[in-house]
Every structure is written in structure tokens, then in C-alpha cells.
Amino acid sequence: MKLIVAPAPHAHSGDSVRKNMLNVIIALMPAFIVAMIAFGWGAVITTAVSVCSCVLFEWLICKFLMKERSHVGDLSAVLTGLLLAFNLPCNLPLWIVVLGALVAIGVGKMSFGGLGQNPFNPALVGRVFLLISFPVQMTTWPRPLGFSGSYLDAETAATPLYTLKNAIKAGDSSILDELPTLWDSFSGMIGGSLGEVSAIALLIGFVYLLCTKTITWHIPVSIILTVSLFAVVFAAIAGLPVCTFLGTTLCAGGLMLGAIYMATDYVTSPMTHCGQIVYGIGIGLIVMIIRCWGAYPEGMSFAILIMNAVTPLLNMYIHPKRFGEKKK
Amino acid sequence: MNTFRIGGVHPHDNKEFSAHKQIAAVPLPQKAIIPLVQHIGAPAKAVVAKGDKVLVGQVIAEAGGFVSAPVHSPVSGTVAKVDATTDAWGLPMPAIFIDVEGDEWLPEIDRTADIKTECTLEPKKIINKIQAAGIVGLGGACFPTHVKLLPPPGKVAEVLIVNGVECEPYLTCDHQLMLERGEQIMLGIDLVLKALGIKRAIIGIEKNKPDAIAHMAELAKKHPGVEVKPLALKYPQGGEKQLIDACIGRQVPSGCLPIEVGAVVDNVATLYAIYEAVMKNKPLISRVMTVTGKSVKNPGNYEVRFGTPLAQVIELAGGIPEDTGKIIGGGPMMGRAMQNVDMPCNKRVSGLLFMKKDESVRVEPENCIRCGKCVDACPMGLEPYMLAKLSAAQNWDKMEQLNVMDCIDCGCCLFTCPSHRPLLDYIRYGKGKVGGNIRARQMAAQAAKAAAEAKK
Ligand code: SF4
Ligand code: SF4
Numbered sequence: 001m002k003l004i005v006a007p008a009p010h011a012h013s014g015d016s017v018r019k020n021m022l023n024v025i026i027a028l029m030p031a032f033i034v035a036m037i038a039f040g041w042g043a044v045i046t047t048a049v050s051v052c053s054c055v056l057f058e059w060l061i062c063k064f065l066m067k068e069r070s071h072v073g074d075l076s077a078v079l080t081g082l083l084l085a086f087n088l089p090c091n092l093p094l095w096i097v098v099l100g101a102l103v104a105i106g107v108g109k110m111s112f113g114g115l116g117q118n119p120f121n122p123a124l125v126g127r128v129f130l131l132i133s134f135p136v137q138m139t140t141w142p143r144p145l146g147f148s149g150s151y152l153d154a155e156t157a158a159t160p161l162y163t164l165k166n167a168i169k170a171g172d173s174s175i176l177d178e179l180p181t182l183w184d185s186f187s188g189m190i191g192g193s194l195g196e197v198s199a200i201a202l203l204i205g206f207v208y209l210l211c212t213k214t215i216t217w218h219i220p221v222s223i224i225l226t227v228s229l230f231a232v233v234f235a236a237i238a239g240l241p242v243c244t245f246l247g248t249t250l251c252a253g254g255l256m257l258g259a260i261y262m263a264t265d266y267v268t269s270p271m272t273h274c275g276q277i278v279y280g281i282g283i284g285l286i287v288m289i290i291r292c293w294g295a296y297p298e299g300m301s302f303a304i305l306i307m308n309a310v311t312p313l314l315n316m317y318i319h320p321k322r323f324g325e326k327k328k
Numbered sequence: 329m330n331t332f333r334i335g336g337v338h339p340h341d342n343k344e345f346s347a348h349k350q351i352a353a354v355p356l357p358q359k360a361i362i363p364l365v366q367h368i369g370a371p372a373k374a375v376v377a378k379g380d381k382v383l384v385g386q387v388i389a390e391a392g393g394f395v396s397a398p399v400h401s402p403v404s405g406t407v408a409k410v411d412a413t414t415d416a417w418g419l420p421m422p423a424i425f426i427d428v429e430g431d432e433w434l435p436e437i438d439r440t441a442d443i444k445t446e447c448t449l450e451p452k453k454i455i456n457k458i459q460a461a462g463i464v465g466l467g468g469a470c471f472p473t474h475v476k477l478l479p480p481p482g483k484v485a486e487v488l489i490v491n492g493v494e495c496e497p498y499l500t501c502d503h504q505l506m507l508e509r510g511e512q513i514m515l516g517i518d519l520v521l522k523a524l525g526i527k528r529a530i531i532g533i534e535k536n537k538p539d540a541i542a543h544m545a546e547l548a549k550k551h552p553g554v555e556v557k558p559l560a561l562k563y564p565q566g567g568e569k570q571l572i573d574a575c576i577g578r579q580v581p582s583g584c585l586p587i588e589v590g591a592v593v594d595n596v597a598t599l600y601a602i603y604e605a606v607m608k609n610k611p612l613i614s615r616v617m618t619v620t621g622k623s624v625k626n627p628g629n630y631e632v633r634f635g636t637p638l639a640q641v642i643e644l645a646g647g648i649p650e651d652t653g654k655i656i657g658g659g660p661m662m663g664r665a666m667q668n669v670d671m672p673c674n675k676r677v678s679g680l681l682f683m684k685k686d687e688s689v690r691v692e693p694e695n696c697i698r699c700g701k702c703v704d705a706c707p708m709g710l711e712p713y714m715l716a717k718l719s720a721a722q723n724w725d726k727m728e729q730l731n732v733m734d735c736i737d738c739g740c741c742l743f744t745c746p747s748h749r750p751l752l753d754y755i756r757y758g759k760g761k762v763g764g765n766i767r768a769r770q771m772a773a774q775a776a777k778a779a780a781e782a783k784k
Contacts, residue, residue, distance in 0.1 A: 003652070003653070003654060003655055003667060004654045004665065004689065005654075005666070006654070006665055006688075006690060007664075007665075007753055008656075008660075008663060008664065008737070008739050008752070009660060009739030009752070010654060010656055010663065010665065010683060010687075011339050011660040011661060011743060012691070012748065013337065013744050015701070016691075016746050017746050017747055019746065020697075020699065020746055071694070074694065113695075114695060115694075116694075116696050116698060116747075117695065216704075266698050266699040266700070268698075269698075271700035271711065271714075272700065272703055315714075319711065319730075320703055320706075320709045320710075321709050322582065322708065322709035322710070322731060322734065323569060323573075323582070323708045323709045323734065324569065324579040324581040324582050324584075325582070325709070
């Protein structure tokens with residue numbers, strides 16, 4: 001009998017890259033359903049095109065440029081496609097969506113050597129590229145109409161954050177009356193990218209991710225707490241109604257989507273919990289600085305990308321607590 | 329419920345195959361092969377030669393130093409030769425071959441089933457007896473037990489921690505031993521407490537063995553100072569440092585022994601052996617081992633005399649299953665996969681595990697996705713992904729800086745990695761290199777010191 005000899009351990013948890021990716025995809029489904037309800041076929045088509053082109057590009061690049069076994073089966077490209085779509089307005093011309101997918105996969109991921117090697121979140125690379133190249137199309141948000149409306153002629157809505165920004169600039173809190181109610185913001189009946197609008201659906205997914213131990217609480221919670229604290233202090237000083245300001249800040253502009261699903265991307269976030277908290281606080285601060293004083297009304301993408309760049313540094317300097325470490 | 333504070337994983341415990349199977353004695357072999365290296369430290373030196381008659385319990389090899397252990401004959405008969413045999417990986421090891429004749433024991437050994445509770449020996453004498461009986465840690469490390477009972481100058485023992493955790497999946501021999509011979513273990517604890525001159529012992533048992541917890545707690549009532557501590561289920565709770573942390577909340581500093589925090593750790597099987605040696609004059613000549621696996625016909629707990637060919641034990645368990653891909657000496661987390669089963673049973677083998685073919689093949693590794701799960705799992709608070717990367721890059725100095733020598737080989741990192749990275753393989757290799765570097769430095773420093781003194 002031929003026995004297999006290999007070093008210990010001889011058991012494995014059964015975890016795999018695919019399982020983790022699948023869990024994140026499942027966690028995004030409630031938000032996808034809300035997007036379908038809010039934006040109708042536009043959401044479905046944009047998502048389908050984005051996911052398909054991401055997978056296709058990954059497969060093509062693996063096969064013809066890198067000439068190696070393709071890793072499409074690990075579902076990471078599907079997830080990138082999904083996240084990219086969630087960050088786009090649902091009436092974006094489809095060729096722009098395809099272009100975004102090409103940049104996300106081609107530049108954001110494969111040019112660094114594929115999964116695990118990229119320093120920046122690929123979906124965000126794609127999105128920021130589109131935001132800079134097509135600023136008009138990327139900031140024309142359709143009003144949520146549901147399946148009844150065709151997205152081509154959807155009327156566009158100012159996003160809640162745009163309203164906030166105006167209020168901050170004018171220092172006039174009466175502008176805030178134009179805001180959708182907090183319940184609308186929370187449930188998703190507001191203008192915005194297709195996956196970011198419903199805070200509640202995103203939070204349901206968060207609970208799922210925590211239960212399946214796909215991610216830990218550290219990054220999302222530290223981002224959300226930092227942002228909340230900042231928002232409360234800022235609103236109090238600027239003389240804006242604290243509750244409205246805080247609620248809108250948290251629910252709109254992809255904050256939840258970013259904090260729960262984009263900032264927690266394994267590859268581009270720190271390894272240790274302590275590092276993750278620093279990273280989360282960093283994102284929270286940067287996003288609020290951009291929102292309160294910068295040119296863009298939302299800024300989550302930029303904040304995450306900037307902290308992605310800091311991640312290697314955090315990994316180098318922040319180490320986990322060692323067993324039996326002597327107190328210095 | 330108590331457990332250790334950093335890292336850890338939850339492997340499926342798979343204990344149902346052999347749990348609660350009565351300890352069964354394996355018949356004597358016709359020829360026994362007794363290895364001279366069954367412990368950590370200097371090899372034992374044979375004191376018998378071809379043609380000598382030996383009795384069960386007689387010393388056949390004496391300890392090769394302070395950190396070493398003598399070997400006693402587990403059988404009676406005639407020494408056939410003192411020669412090399414091969415271990416489970418085809419490497420030569422020195423051994424004594426005995427042709428078994430009957431089963432005659434040294435007269436001073438008490439073979440009755442009576443439980444002897446009275447011990448009038450002084451502490452020093454108890455330790456001497458333990459040393460003379462060749463007792464080593466039976467949890468797997470095989471470190472000579474008497475060494476632990478003699479704390480180095482300046483260190484004092486405060487508490488005895490008894491390892492009844494058996495955190496390795498599949499293994500059940502310690503569990504069964506506690507159920508069947510709990511009283512003897514308790515008496516062993518009393519003896520060690522006396523030897524160390526301390527009053528407190530804590531038995532750590534994981535909560536997947538509720539019957540053992542209840543049984544030992546009941547017995548502990550009659551043994552003042554002995555306390556049973558139920559522990560939450562988590563691997564590697566049986567690791568010395570983890571167990572101390574779980575039981576008394578103290579962390580042994582990096583590079584130190586448990587005595588640094590006042591703890592002495594012994595496994596339940598070792599304590600049973602101590603009882604037998606001190607009270608019944610019976611040296612360490614047998615142990616209980618688990619033979620198990622998903623397709624094994626008669627999985628169970630077997631008491632085997634050392635020197636018995638493993639093949640004989642396997643036969644009793646129903647032979648090697650058809651679909652076996654790997655045979656592991658020990659449990660699946662830290663046990664070693666064997667190349668053959670020609671080896672005789674010895675102090676080191678706590679179990680035989682037959683893994684099915686489909687469970688035996690490792691999954692192809694993928695890129696590290698930097699998920700940090702290995703960092704979370706490491707019970708020593710290391711960064712396995714980083715150590716593995718440094719090892720691949722042969723950056724030994726950086727590995728040393730990141731405390732690779734703290735690694736306890738538990739395998740949690742590899743167990744947990746979703747990309748199936750062979751983390752521990754890399755880390756072990758690097759640890760070997762770093763250890764070599766450290767020793768070389770120490771030697772150079774010593775040589776320099778000696779040279780400086782010679783000059784004076
Ligand atoms: S084997 Fe070493 S590095 Fe891996 S988890 Fe265990 S202690 Fe940590
Ligand atoms: S668990 Fe595996 S994939 Fe995750 S960081 Fe560690 S080595 Fe990388």
C-alpha cells in the first residue's frame with residue numbers, strides 16, 4: 001500500500017477563497033433586491049453587464065496574457081463586478097460599464113499579478129476611473145421609480161449628500177428641508193448609485209458576514225463610529241440639525257456599502273485587528289474631510305483607496321499581541 | 329467558560345469512533361523490539377547483551393544523562409541482539425530485540441488491581457522513583473518527567489496543572505483513562521504535589537468530555553487542593569502554554585518554561601504512570617493508545633506494551649482499511665504521517681489514525697488573499713503569512729525578529745487558511761534555520777569568552 005506522507009497538520013477547516021467570496025456575494029443580495037425595487041431593470045442590466053464583463057476580462061487576461069490556469073472559479077471577479085455595479089448609477093450607458101470593468105480587472109487587479117497581489121480595491125479603481133473620466137454621466141442619479149419607469153428617461157435627482165453639501169456651503173439649515181426623510185434614506189428610496197441606497201439591506205448583509213465569520217467587526221464599526229462622531233461634532237459646530245445630518249451622512253453616499261463591503265476587502269485591508277481599527281478610523285476621517293470641505297459630496301471611494309495605500313505600512317508596523325509578551 | 333486568550337481554531341473533534349471504548353490489552357508479541365530513543369534528550373545506553381535473560385520491568389538501558397530516561401524491558405525472555413531497527417520513516421534507530429518467553433515479572437512489582445493510597449516516601453525519594461521508572465511526558469512531547477519536578481534554582485512551583493484536555497481530534501485514550509483509572513490519576517496528582525511541596529492542582533478538561541469532568545470532580549472531593557476546571561472547546565488547548573493560560577490566566581513569557589509562572593504541567597497518562605511507578609513499583613512499560621479512523625473496523629483504546637509491533641495492534645483494530653491514504657502517529661493536527669507501520673509501539677505513539685484517501689491529499693494552494701485569518705488563528709500571536717513569506721525569501725534575521733521561535737507547531741495557521749497555503753511547512757523550515765543561527769551565535773559567544781579567559 002502506498003501511503004501519503006506529508007507534514008502536519010492533516011486536517012483543514014474546509015474554508016476556501018470561493019466560500020468567502022460567495023458569502024460576500026450572498027450578503028450583497030438584499031441590497032440588490034432593494035436596487036431592483038428602486039431602479040427596476042436598469043439595476044439588473046447594469047449589474048449583469050458589469051459582472052459578465054469582469055469575469056470575461058479576467059478569463060481572457062489569464063488565458064492570453066498571463067498564460068496560466070484561470071481563477072474565475074474563485075468568484076472574486078464576480079464579486080468585483082457586483083461591487084463595481086453597485087457603485088454606478090443605474091442609467092449609465094452600458095459601454096461605460098464595460099470600460100469600468102476592464103479598468104477594474106485589467107488595471108486594478110491583473111496588472112499586479114491577480115488575486116491577492118493588488119494594492120487597491122479593483123472595483124474602486126474602476127469606479128474612480130469612471131468618475132474622473134465621465135464626471136457628468138457618473139453623477140447623474142436617476143430618481144428611484146421602480147419597475148414602472150424606464151431608466152432611459154428617468155428624471156434625475158440630487159443626492160442627499162449634494163443637498164448636505166449645499167447646506168454646509170451656504171451655512172443654511174433650511175436647505176436641509178429638501179432632504180428625503182430619514183426612513184427613505186434608511187430603506188433606500190433615495191437617489192444614488194444602485195447598490196448604496198439602502199442602508200438597512202446593507203446592514204442585513206453585514207450581520208450575515210459576521211455570522212459566517214467572513215469578516216470581523218473591526219473595520220466597519222471603526223469607520224461608522226468615526227464618521228458618526230465627526231458628523232455630530234461638525235453638525236453641532238456648524239449649527240445644522242444633528243439628527244438629520246448624522247442620519248443622512250451614514251445612510252447616503254455609499255458609506256455603508258464602502259464600510260461593510262469595500263473597505264473590508266481582504267486583499268487591501270490590514271491583517272491585524274489593531275491595524276484594521278487604525279485603517280477604519282483613517283477612512284472615517286478622510287471621508288468626512290472630503291465631504292465637509294472637499295469638492296466631492298461623497299468621497300468614500302477616495303478615502304478607501306487612500307487607506308489601501310497605507311495598508312502595507314500598517315502591516316509592517318502594527319503587529320498582533322504576542323502570547324506572553326512582556327510589558328515594557 | 330475558561331479558555332486561552334489568543335487565537336485557536338475549532339477542528340471537528342471526530343472522537344465518536346473510539347470514545348467510551350473500554351481499554352483493551354493487546355496480547356504479547358513473539359518478538360519485541362524496544363527502541364533506545366523514546367524520549368527527548370540523550371539516548372539511553374543498553375546494559376544488556378545478546379543471550380541475556382530479562383524479566384518484565386528490568387532495566388535494559390540506562391539513562392544517557394540528566395535529561396534522559398532509562399528503558400525497562402516490557403516483556404520477559406532472551407535478548408536476541410542489540411542492533412538498529414528502522415522507524416516509521418525508514419530511518420535507523422538503535423533498539424534491543426527480545427525473543428519473548430512467557431510473562432515473568434520482577435518480583436517487587438505489584439501486579440494486583442488493589443489501589444494503594446498510603447505513601448510514606450519523602451519528596452526526594454518520589455522523584456528518584458519517577459526518574460528510575462523511565463517516565464516521560466505521555467502527552468506527546470516525551471520530555472523526561474523528573475526534570476520538570478526539579479525546578480531550577482530560584483524558581484518555585486506554585487500549582488500543578490493537569491492536562492486532561494486531549495484537544496487533538498480523534499484521540500480518546502486520555503478520556504478513557506480518566507473514566508477507568510481516575511482514582512489512580514488522583515493519587516498520582518497527590519504524589520506530584522508532595523514531590524513538589526505544593527498544595528494546589530488544577531485539572532483542565534474540555535467540555536466535550538462531560539462524563540470525565542463529572543467523574544474527576546467527584547473524585548477530587550476526596551483530594552484536598554485538587555480542582556477540576558471545565559474548559560471551552562478550542563484547539564490547541566492541550567499546548568502547555570495555552571493550558572496554563574486557560575487554567576490560571578498566566579502567560580508563560582516567550583522562550584521560558586512553565587515554571588517561570590510557577591506552573592508544572594503533566595498529562596493525565598503521565599500521572600497514571602507516576603502512580604504505578606511510585607506505589608506499585610511498576611516502571612513505564614506500556615501505554616494506552618487510540619487506534620481510530622472513519623473506516624477502521626474496531627476503533628478503540630488499546631493498552632500496549634512497548635516493543636509490540638504496531639501491525640499487531642492494527643490487526644486487533646480490524647486491519648488497515650482499504651481506503652487508507654495516510655496513517656498518522658498521533659492526532660491529525662500535530663501527528664506525523666508514517667511511511668510504514670513496521671515500527672514497534674513506544675512511549676511516543678499516542679494514537680494511530682487512518683485517514684481516508686480523499687481526506688489525505690492536500691488541496692492545491694492558491695495565492696494568499698491576505699485575509700488575516702491565519703493571524704487570528706495563531707495561538708502565539710504570530711503572523712504566519714508573513715513568516716511563510718520571509719521563509720520563502722530566506723530572510724532568517726527578519727523571521728527571528730518576528731519571533732518565529734515562539735511557534736509551537738500547532739498547525740492552526742495552515743488549518744485555517746482559505747487559500748490552503750502550506751504556511752507551517754515554510755515556518756518549520758525557517759524555524760530550523762533560525763534555531764541553527766541562534767545556536768551558532770551562542771557557541772561563538774562561548775568560544776570568545778573562553779578565549780578571553782585563556783588570555784588572562
Ligand atoms: S503553527 Fe506556529 S505560526 Fe502556525 S498557528 Fe501555530 S504557533 Fe502560529
Ligand atoms: S490565512 Fe492564508 S490567505 Fe489568509 S492571510 Fe493567512 S496565508 Fe494569506
